Amino acid sequence: MLVRLYGAKCIGIDAVPVTVEVDVVTGIGIHLVGLADVAVKESLLRTVTALQSIGYKIPGRKIVINLAPADLRKNGSGYDLPIAVGIVAASGQTSLPLAEKFLIMGELGLDGSVRQVQGTLPFVTMAEGLGLQGCILPLQSALEAADAARIPIFGVEKLEDVFRILSGEECSDLRVETAEGHPGPDSGRAGDRAGTEDIPDFADIVGQALAKRGVEIAAGGGHNIIMIGPPGSGKSLLAKAMAGILPPMDDEEALTTRKIYSTAGKTLPGFRRQRPFRSPHYSATLAAIIGGGSTDSVRPGEVSLAHGGILFLDEFGQMPKSVVEALRGPLEDRKVVISRLQTKVEYPCSFMLVAASNPCPCGYYGDGERCTCTPSQRLSYLSRLSGPVLDRIDLQLRVSGISAGELVRSAENRSRRESSAQVAARVRKAREIQLKRFSGSGIFTNAEMSAAQLEEFCPLSQDCRYFMERIIDRMGLSARAYSRVRRIARTIADLEAAAGAVGTTEIPQAGPIRQEHLAEAVSYRFLDRKGIMGL
Numbered sequence: 043m044l045v046r047l048y049g050a051k052c053i054g055i056d057a058v059p060v061t062v063e064v065d066v067v068t069g070i071g072i073h074l075v076g077l078a079d080v081a082v083k084e085s086l087l088r089t090v091t092a093l094q095s096i097g098y099k100i101p102g103r104k105i106v107i108n109l110a111p112a113d114l115r116k117n118g119s120g121y122d123l124p125i126a127v128g129i130v131a132a133s134g135q136t137s138l139p140l141a142e143k144f145l146i147m148g149e150l151g152l153d154g155s156v157r158q159v160q161g162t163l164p165f166v167t168m169a170e171g172l173g174l175q176g177c178i179l180p181l182q183s184a185l186e187a188a189d190a191a192r193i194p195i196f197g198v199e200k201l202e203d204v205f206r207i208l209s210g211e212e213c214s215d216l217r218v219e220t221a222e223g224h225p226g227p228d229s230g231r232a233g234d235r236a237g238t239e240d241i242p243d244f245a246d247i248v249g250q251a252l253a254k255r256g257v258e259i260a261a262g263g264g265h266n267i268i269m270i271g272p273p274g275s276g277k278s279l280l281a282k283a284m285a286g287i288l289p290p291m292d293d294e295e296a297l298t299t300r301k302i303y304s305t306a307g308k309t310l311p312g313f314r315r316q317r318p319f320r321s322p323h324y325s326a327t328l329a330a331i332i333g334g335g336s337t338d339s340v341r342p343g344e345v346s347l348a349h350g351g352i353l354f355l356d357e358f359g360q361m362p363k364s365v366v367e368a369l370r371g372p373l374e375d376r377k378v379v380i381s382r383l384q385t386k387v388e389y390p391c392s393f394m395l396v397a398a399s400n401p402c403p404c405g406y407y408g409d410g411e412r413c414t415c416t417p418s419q420r421l422s423y424l425s426r427l428s429g430p431v432l433d434r435i436d437l438q439l440r441v442s443g444i445s446a447g448e449l450v451r452s453a454e455n456r457s458r459r460e461s462s463a464q465v466a467a468r469v470r471k472a473r474e475i476q477l478k479r480f481s482g483s484g485i486f487t488n489a490e491m492s493a494a495q496l497e498e499f500c501p502l503s504q505d506c507r508y509f510m511e512r513i514i515d516r517m518g519l520s521a522r523a524y525s526r527v528r529r530i531a532r533t534i535a536d537l538e539a540a541a542g543a544v545g546t547t548e549i550p551q552a553g554p555i556r557q558e559h560l561a562e563a564v565s566y567r568f569l570d571r572k573g574i575m576g577l
Contacts, residue, residue: 045131045138047124048145048174049109050165051116054340054387055301057164059172061110062121064128069104076109079117088119088150089126096154096201101133117339120159123148123178127204138208144196145169145177146204154201158182160307163300166191178204181218186304188218190297195219241286242279245461249444250276256439256566258465261287262472262540263533264487265526266373266395266434268358268427270569271441272409277398280441281354282319284396287466289473290315291350295486298390299350306342317351320344320393324357328365332372333380333389340380340387345372348393358397359426366431369395373434376490392490395435399427409443427569436489436526437566471540472533474549488533493525500528500555509557517570530563531555 049060072086086107090100107125109116124146131138147165149157162183169177176194179187184197197218198204207213244254253269257280260267269277291299296315303310310318322330322344329335333343344353355361372378376392402420406412415423432438476487479499485491491499502510514524536552538559543550 043132043134045128046142047128048142048169048172049121049124049147050145050161050168051114051118052161052164052305053385054389055164055298055305057161057168058114059168060114060116060121061108062124062128063106063108063110064125064132065106066101066129066132067104067106070102072100072105072107074107074109076107076112077115078109078121079115081119082109082116082121085119085122085125085150088152089122089129091152092122092150092154092201093126093129095152098130098135099133100129105129105132118160119149119157120147120161122150123156123201123204126150126201127208130205131208136205136209138205140175140208140210143175144208145172145174148178148180148183148198148204150201156180156198156200156204161305162187163190163297163304166193166195167301169193178207184218186300186309190300241462242283243286243462244283244465245459247276247279247283247459248449250280250441253280253439253441254460254465256437257284258287258469259530259533259537259566260284260394260396260437261465261469262537263476263529264392264394264489265436265530265533266397266489267437267439268395268397268399268432268435268569269439269441270399270401271439272407272412272443273400273405275441275443277441278354278356281352281356281396281398283462285317285319285352286462287469288317288351289466289470291317292477292486295350302342302346302349302389306347308347318348319352319354320348321354321356324355324360326361326365328362328368331365332368332378333387335380336382340382340385342389343378345369345378345391345393346389349390351393352396353393354396354398356398357400359399359423363426363428366426367428370430370434373431394489397435408440432569433520433522434526436530438569439566440568467544468537468540471543471550472536475536475539475552478549479552488529488536491529491532496525496528500532502528502555502560506555506557506560509560513560513564517564517567519567519570523567523570527560527563527567528555530566531559534559534562 044065047062049062050057051060074083074086127141127146130136131141145165147159149159151157158180162179166177166187170193178196178198181197181199184195188195195218196207196216198216203216261284271277300310331344333341333346335341372391377388378391379388401407402413402415402423404414407420532555535555539550539552
C-alpha cells in the first residue's frame, strides 16, 4: 500500500515541499532513496526502534521510502516523524485517513518522544500556500510558529499523539494557539521595554551630548554609524543604549526576523517584536559574519541574525580586512547571497551597523598629549577602515574622552540628562512618519530609500542645492556620500516634526529639508575631510 505524506526543506528563509512516499511490497529490507544525507539515513534505525518501543511492528516485507523531488538533497532529522507515520499507515497497522492532509515534521527519540526541529516558520508558511489542513510539529516548534499561522498547528510530544490526530480523533488538547499557557505575540506597546533590563539608560551616560544626538538620528532613520574615540569614552555604552530607544518591529519585520532565527535553529531573544542586538567578537570569521556552510546546509550569519536590529562591531579596526570588505554588499543591498557549487541561498540583512574603533594603535590620538603613535602608524591603523566601507556608513561620530569634572559631578547632574524613554518617544514618532511615507513599498526607514525614492521624498530647494554644491567641492564627497547626507537630513527633519508630536496619537507631518538640516548631516561626515582621515 502506497502512502504519501508532506514534509519540507528550508532554502534560505523559504521552504519547499518534500513528499515522503512509503510503500510496502513483496521482498525484504528497508530502502531509503531520494538524495538523503547521513542524518536522514540514520533516521531509519531511530524510526524502527521508536515504533517498536510503543508496540508497533516492522513488517517483514520490503519497505521503500522515497523523498521527492529526488534531485533535491535532504538533510536533518526532521523526516523521522513522516517516515514513521508512513510505515505504520502503509503496513495497515493503523488507519490514518488524514495523513496526506497535514505537514508533518519532527525528530524521534528511541522511546517514541518527538523532539524540536529547525525551520518551523518557513514550514508553516509553505503549508498555508499548499492549502494543507494544518501542521503537526514538536511542541516547542509549534509554540514558535502558532501565533504567525493561519492554519491549525498541533504540538506533539510523543508519536502516539500524531496517530491520534491523523486518525480523525478529537485532539483540541494538542492544538497550539495564542492562549493562556502558551507564549503569544508581544503587543508591541505595553511590552516595549520588557526584557531590556540590561540595556543602559541614556541618563546614565555622562556627557557626550553630540554623540547622543548622532545615535538618536541613526536610530530615527535606521542609519549606519561609526564611533571613533579613545578607550573609556563610552562608545560601547552608547551602542548598547541605542537598543533601548528603537521602536518595536511591526508584523512584517518581526515575521522575517523570526524566520531567519527559525532557519538557524535559534530563538529570537526578548519579546518577539524586540529588535535583535548582535555583538560578535572582532575575531569572528567571514562565514560567521556573512553566513556559510556546506552545500546542503547554508546557515545565516550575524548580518542576517541582526535583520531589523543592530549589528555592533566593536574594535572595528582590528577585524580581518576580508571580513570588513565583505560588508560592502550587505550594507548596500540589504541582502546577502551565499553561493556554492550547487546552491545559491539568499538571506535578508537589513540591519543597522554600529561600529566602534580607536583612532590609532595606542587609542589616544586627539586626546591631549597622550598619543605615542607616529603619523605613519596612525595612518596605517585608520587605513584598515577602507574608503568604500566608510562611504556606506551614514554617520561618523568623534567621541571624546570625559573630563574629570564631568565624571565627579555625574551623579548630581543625572536628573538633567534625557532618559532613554524620552529619546525613544521621538524616535518612535519619526519611525511612524516613515512607515506612513513608505507604506506598501516594502521598506520601513529613510536609510533604505532607493534613488527614485530619494528624489521623490528628499527634494532640495535652490538654496539647498547651491549649499550642497559648495560642500561637495570643499569636502570631495562621493555621489554615494551625497545621497547619504540627504537621507540623514530627511531623518533630522522627521525628528524635528516628531519632537512636537510626542505624547499625542497623531502622526506628524514632516516638513521640507532645510539648509540647517543639511549642515548638521554634513557635520557627521568628518572622515571624508582632508588630513589623516579627517581627525
